[in-house]
Amino acid sequence: SPFSKHYMEFGTTLLVAPMNSIGRLPTKNHWSGVFSKADRLSGEYLVEHYRVAKRACFSCVFHCKNVLKLGNEIGDHPEYETLCSLGSNLLIDDPEFVIRANWLCDKYGIDTISLGATIAWAMECYEKGLLTKEDTGIELEWGNPDVVERLIHMTVFREGFGDLLAEGVRRASQKIGRGTERYAMHVKGLEIPAQDGRAKRSMGIAHATAARGADHLTHCTFLDEVGFEEAIAERFGSKYLPEMADRMSAKYKGIMAKECEDFTAAVNCMIICVSAGFLFPPLFWWGELAQIYSSVTGIDMKVHELKIAAERIVNLRRAYLIRHGISRADDKLPERFTKEPAPEGPCKGQIVEIEQMLDEYYEARGWDKRTGWIPEKKLLELGLEEAVSQLRDLGRLPR
Helix, strand or coil: CHHHHHHHHHHHHHHHHHHHHCCCCEEEECCCCCCCHHHHHHHHHHHHHHEEEEEEECCCCCCCEEEEEEEEEECCCCCCHHHHHHHHHHHHCHHHHHHHHHHHHHHHHHCHHHHHHHHHHHHHHHHHHCCCHHHHHHCCCCCCCHHHHHHHHHHHCCCHHHHHHHCCHHHHHHHHCHHHHHHEEEEEEEEEECCCCCCCHHHHHHHHHHCCCCCCCCCCCCCCCCHHHHHHHHCCCCCCCHHHCCCCCCHHHHHHHHHHHHHHHHHHHHCCCCCCCCCCCCCHHHHHHHHHHHHHHHCCCHHHHHHHHHHHHHHHHHHHHHHCCCHHCCCCCCCCHHHCCCCCCCCCCCCHHHHHHHHHHHHCCCHCCCCCCHHHHHHHHHHHHHHHHHHHHCCCCCC
């Protein structure tokens, strides 16, 4: 695959330029999907100016990690998500700052996606006057690397305003109130990563329904990202084209999300990298996965058996969430994506039709559309009798 060769050269950093070109690069707390200075954060720029070596996981032919050097410091390149969360989403175009900030976060052991999203929330609220210097102790300026670096240290040590940021965007916005909740980009408490459903509908439904919140790696709906029509036709059938391959069409994206979520569950359980052709780029599917399982374990695994096992995983996760009160009402996106049309770029004027996709997703899963709960019959089909017992006692089986 030509795409695979490109991926080997740049890793996930190759995504910066194409995602910016389709309006899906998070910019200014997801206000926009287009960053005018994205070229300075691209994989091509990092390789040309800072790469000194390549690195790979043991025995992996993809070797997608680049080793960068800044002054006397050497370390891994920041992934695509970090280039966005600590770069474009904060209006920062300084690649050396993002590289160093990434290394700093690695040393501290903190997640760059959640950190960047929480800082972006604070900056937008400060800009709109919902937060003041009395709250923050410092001026929160978009595009200011010094401010962001200071906030990283403050968050890690819970100093001053950093004590609030350390709570994450949902709890921080709830504690402040004053309407700041509107600008908290999260689903079920997990900060939204570097995607935008307005530019790619399948990622909108993926963020809304992922068990742990806004997670781009629970479903891995990459098929419509750059139009893998051949792979879509092979996996789902040509009857779903052209809509399923159209990233800005909501039609059939619930079906895609269901199938990709099941496949990703199987890939994860087999401890296979999401790259290397299994999820991105999409070179392998259920048949190859079952064949690998059989070859490694000596157990003859049929495709339908693997699919059932994966579906059981997803339904068990959902049953656990239902036990703790999750329903359709929680499978939602911030209003920025569903009510605020994209202001510029290739997807200008677009919003996410989340309710339409939820109906389609629930139907594909065999779940109740009104509540998002799992019917008893479905749970029993998957051998989840214990889940049935617990949910029945709680009154959380749909009628």
